Amino acid sequence: MSSAASPTPHAAGGPTRAVLVGVDLGGHAPFDPTLDELALLAESAGDVAVARIIARRKAPDAALFVGSGKADEIKAMVAATAAQGVIFDQALSPAQQRNLEQHLGCPVADRTSLILDIFGQRAQSHEGKLQVELARLQYMATRLVRRWSHLERQAGGIGMRGGPGEAQIELDRRMIGDRIKTVKDRLEKVKRQRGTQRKARERRGTFRVSLVGYTNAGKSTLFNALVKARSYAADQLFATLDTTTRQLWLAEAGGSVSLSDTVGFIRDLPHKLVEAFEATLQEAADADLLLHVVDAASPNLAEQMAEVERVLAEIGADTVPQVLVYNKCDLLDDAAQPRADHDEVEAHPGVRRPRVFVSARDGRGLDTLRQVIAGVVRARLNVEPVEPVTTE
Incomplete structure (x- = not known):
């Protein structure tokens, strides 16, 4: 599973067993009825697809993307196949991802986090690693509430007035923001270097x-x-x-x-x-x-x-x-x-x-x-x- 989906460890370090889910939202949204491409993405990320489920809706459910009935079906499939995670073929909002993980009792990844995970594994050059890091930081910045729920054990600010974990979450948000700025500055330098190289080729x-x-x-x-x-x-x-x-x-x-x-x-x-x-x-x-x-x-x-x-x-x-x-x-x-x-x-x-x-x-x-x-x-x-x- 994607690291953005906080996968649980599995035995012997083997591939994560995942249930693939695709939602047909009608002609206005791209849809792969076979989920073959998602299966290839999962394989590229080191996962193995053990089941595929298709849902059809006019619009995504605000809370669970697929609705409670289909979510129950997915939960049953996870149990039947001993799957360790679920991968959706569409992008999920932070709230939908958090709600699905709580409902299904296992990590949930979407297409975006899966692609980011593959890019993170494959980047070799300094520039490529910076580019992937920037995209992953920007993705994580929207999911701090979910990712840092364990920090609710920590007290807030002076006099306990900040609420559980609030100070730590704000600190992490600020750290991610600072890191995003640093990576952007480095990529801008790479961009200028590439521009210089292109101008040299043009002169030649x-x-x-x-x-x-x-x-x-x-x-x-x-x-x-x-x-x-x-x-x-x-x-x-x-x-x-x-x-x-x-x-x-x-x-x-x-x-x-x-x-x-x-x-x-x-x-x-x-x-x-x-x-x-x-x-x-x-x-x-x-x-x-x-x-x-x-x-x-x-x-x-x-x-x-x-x-x-x-x-x-x-x-x-x-x-x-x-x-x-x-x-x-x-x-x-x-x-x-x-x-x-x-x-x-x-x-x-x-x-x-x-x-x-x-x-x-x-x-x-x-x-x-x-x-x-x-x-x-x-x-x-x-x-x-x-x-x-x-x-x-």
Whole structure:
């Protein structure tokens, strides 16, 4: 379970057994009827899903999010499966989370705290750790009453007038506020450093390409295949958090471009996390070209592409030219295989984008992708095509 959900220790240090809960609130809110993505998130955090429960409501219950009847059903499922916690696919308010924990008798995490927990585990660089710490501090700041309920044993201020634990809670709130300010100041320094690096690349005339896409679309695998790098890549959500930049040689363009691998996007990515990763995501906003990597074998392809477009708009990168890269074509059935490795599609009315079908795993379509990137570079820089060198 997420550390934000105050998990209870379990035997032998094994994975936490969790019941997954999804609430269908109608067409106005995103909903995964299978809870498959939440199960992958739980697995990425080190938990194991032992049961799944779906609830349907017109609106969230103010106290328990799911209502008392469904809460009783969840409680019975927790007992029947010997689960040690419950994970909700939606964001819970501090009061809802506190009430659910009291009703169910076990820790409760929501989608936001689960994603924050994964980010906390995966961040490697100093910048990445600062970004995750900021988002988690901002999340914790809204949940001090719940997290510090044990402090009610402590007396309040002078003369016992402050109420149980009030002085300690205020102290912790002030400490978190001070820490948030410190982390923000450090991230601002990192942001200035990145700005200096970007200006240096601009002075050198470096063409900047950034990989973006839904988490687990295969960005890092594609990055490694293109530049022969050894960035961490795995078949799991948020395998990569820290931006990695390498030079990609394009023979057809007669030079190299700067290629950056960025953090993946996901549905309901916490807004505070987007804010915290502003310095990293700025790589995409400042790019000359985005390679929007898509999992061609995903049944939720359209929804995932739409979510990436939404986040790109949020960070001001929606006007950057894109090449759509349909990855994992090796997982498609024979009937679903594309007829050509390269075509064009209408992304928006009046906006057409190149589309390339590839398999980063077996190398299919990578030469075509390099040629497409080189074509964009030549068009932007008004460079004539470079003829391949032949030997007698």
